[in-house]
Amino acid sequence: MGDQEENQNQSENENEDERKSHVGFESYVVIHNIAKRHNVGTLARSATAFGVSELILVGRRDFNSFGSHGSTSHLRFRHFYSLSDARLFLKEKDCDICGVEITDNAAAVNGHPFKKSTAFLLGNEGSGLSAKECEVCDYFVYxxxxxxxxxxxxxxxxxxxILHHFAVWAGFPERTRDGNKFVVAEKPVKNMGRNFCTETAESVTEERKLKRENDAVNGFFDETEENDSSSLLDAVFMD
Amino acid sequence: MGDQEENQNQSENENEDERKSHVGFESYVVIHNIAKRHNVGTLARSATAFGVSELILVGRRDFNSFGSHGSTSHLRFRHFYSLSDARLFLKEKDCDICGVEITDNAAAVNGHPFKKSTAFLLGNEGSGLSAKECEVCDYFVYxxxxxxxxxxxxxxxxxxxILHHFAVWAGFPERTRDGNKFVVAEKPVKNMGRNFCTETAESVTEERKLKRENDAVNGFFDETEENDSSSLLDAVFMD
Structure with missing residues (x-):
């Protein structure tokens, strides 16, 4: 028992040192071709719990449902039509792009293989990350x-x-608790009309036009499941 | 970078020492009054991924759906009508009972506050662990x-x-991989007729009688949601 306690204290001190050296780093989630809508709502809930800076949707985008939200009104969303655009944005922020996939050279996440701000690219539930998705990744965790x-x-x-481990590694300050719940902030003022979506009305119009042109190519969801243009963000905000 | 690598190596060595000292410990999951059925299927999938020895259902039990299973045919299930019976069983196995709840004295799970074989008691999605549920717990993690x-x-x-952290702490041997998937074993031989349910036909009949008597008292699910006697294990095996 004495040994165990000593080990634990030593381990806690190291965790403390580890945290101090990683302050200022941020996490992002990039979702591309996730087929099951109900996964996105729970994902958004975990993302806000673990201090994710932005949830980045690549491919299809649906604005109409941005009003109906729960906990996720505190989460910042961003959208790109292509993975390469998303990659450019993240590289400008000096982010690593980390694929979540069981590849031969993937690092175990509990070893905290992170180096700096990191965007985690999630694979499709069925097939995992595609070859094209793997190409934009700097490294992989499993x-x-x-x-x-x-x-x-x-x-x-x-x-x-994975987001939990990154938050521990990065030393994010823990959220205040009230009884057996973490304190949820007041809903943010909608000074942009659509929560954290900072685009202007004009850019939205333009993007909607582009979206219609891209829809045939960039189905965000498995279109065979259900063809409902407002379903993605319904799913995001329903949980 | 040199420092970071050195820290990581040091940390890996300690993880190795930690693992060696905890060999032989097991994890259990105890579920009681989880309201949303679709949570149970995903929970069973995670439980088998993280080497959980048994998933213990407390309260209502439904045998009829034990045939329709996917990955969970490899998971061992056990049932008790009351929490105190479940507690007795676990104490005979020298298990700690660890409540998953944000209590004042709960330990952060990433600090690995485990001591030996541990059964994790999960709270209801809405209200968390009840006072009665907290009473059977030896300690809490959050x-x-x-x-x-x-x-x-x-x-x-x-x-x-939490199950992931316990598996890391306990040093469970990692499952073999094939490409980007972990290898799934052949389905176990159903030598007991109902997968891992080791009861005899007579005990099942007796338990069904008891179950009918207990149903009014021990609703496993929120009965206001849907009253379907075969739904729990449908949910367990549908994912």
Whole structure:
């Protein structure tokens, strides 16, 4: 027991040192071709819990449902039509792009292989990251598994574990608690009309035009499941 | 960079020491009054991924759907009608019972506050652990949150993060991978007729009788949502 306590104290001191050296780094989530809508709502909830700076949607975008939100009104969203545009944006912010995928050279997430601000690119639930998606990644993390009953984790569960580890590594300040809940902030003032979507009305109009042109190419969801243009952000805000 | 690498190596060595000292410990999940059925399927998937020994259902039990399973045919299930019976079983196995709840004295899960084999008791999604549920717990863990947008995590996400940390702490041997998936074992031989449910036909009949008597008292799910006697294990096996 004495040894265990000593180890724990030592470990806590190191965690403290680790935290201090990583202050100022941020996390981002990039979602591209996630097929199951109900995953996105829970993902957004975890993203805000773990201090994610922005949730970046690549591909299809639907503005209409931005009004109906719960906890996610505090989460900042951004949209790109292509992965390469998203990559450019993230590189301008000096972010690593980290693919969440079980590749041969992927690092176990509990080893905290992070180096600086990081955007985590999530694979599709069925097929994981495509070759094209892997190309934009600087490195990969995976979550070790131990049992024999499943080939992979639910994508939101996987993302949540990784965002949790990044937050611990980065030493984000812990949110105040009130009883057995973390304190939720007042809803932000909608000074941009659409929560954190900072685009002007004109850019929205332009983007909608582009969106119609791109819809045939960039289906954000598996279109065979349901063709509902307002469904993505409904899903984001329903949880 | 040199410092960071040295820190990482040091940290890896300590992880190795930590693992060696905890071999032989097991994890269990106890679920009681989880209201949303779709959470149970994803929970079972995470439980098998993270090497959980048994998923213990307390309250209502439904046998009929035990045939329709996916990944969860590899997970062992056990049922008790009361929390105190579950507690007795776990104490005979020398398990700690750890409540997953944000209490004043809860320990952050990333500090690995585990001591031995541990059963994790999950709270209801809405209200968390009840006073009666807290009474059977030896200690509590919580997951630190950093953002302002949500009071708590999805219950399956929370459980998954905790089971992941326990598996790392306990040094479970990592499952073999094949390409970008962990290898799933052959489905186990159903030598007991109902996968891992080791009861005899007679005990099942007896338990069904008891179950009918207990149903009015021990509704496993929020009965206002849907009254479907075969729904729990449908949910467990549908994911």
């Amino acid at each position: 979550i070790p598994q131990y049992g024999c009953g499943t080939a992979s984790l639910n994508v939101t569960v996987a993302a949540s574990i | 997951i630190p949150q950093y953002g302002c947008g949500t009071a708590s995590l999805n219950v399956t996400v929370a459980a998954s993060i």
